[in-house]
């Protein structure tokens with residue numbers, strides 16, 4: 001069992017979001033980044049879709065994605081899914097969120113691309129409860145751009161810009177925070193996941 005630092009959970013409980021550095025071993029982050037770059041080079045990543053209006057909204061989202069298999073296809077992906085399952089259990093024990101599954105994709109944003117302001121929970125579905133992003137970038141600095149801009153609903157601090165440093169984990173309540181990805185001058189890589197509640201049972 002991998003212990004999950006309590007500060008991740010307590011920040012999420014207090015603020016509705018959490019930012020935690022050095023989440024996984026650096027070697028795992030490097031391996032995951034390499035796998036994403038290899039897929040980008042091989043042309044196996046797909047342009048991301050935005051809900052049902054994918055055609056008309058293509059320009060609001062410039063990343064290329066690859067969905068992970070449930071257990072992960074490589075030792076590094078298996079490490080990630082194992083720790084995220086532990087995190088799921090810890091969130092359920094502390095916050096009673098009833099999280100059931102995690103869906104995750106690699107996301108590669110070519111230089112200059114972005115993802116416009118949006119909410120992760122689709123209007124017709126309540127199932128995405130917690131959004132999670134694990135950044136896989138080497139030596140990122142704020143001047144490279146690519147910040148995740150989280151709109152905090154606070155008059156004194158309308159938004160928070162999160163620099164996508166490698167091995168930084170960001171969690172936030174999917175239905176609560178509008179957010180966007182600012183364009184970067186470099187390729188920007190991440191593993192983006194959503195903890196979902198159980199599918200509602202049919203009536």
Ligand SMILES: O=C(O)CCC(=O)C(=O)O
Pocket residue numbers: 107115120133147148179180181190192
């Ligand atoms: O990569 C990020 O910082 C956020 C990505 C995002 O908002 C999404 O994929 O829905």
Ligand SMILES: [Fe+2]
Pocket residue numbers: 118119120131179
């Ligand atoms: Fe999002």
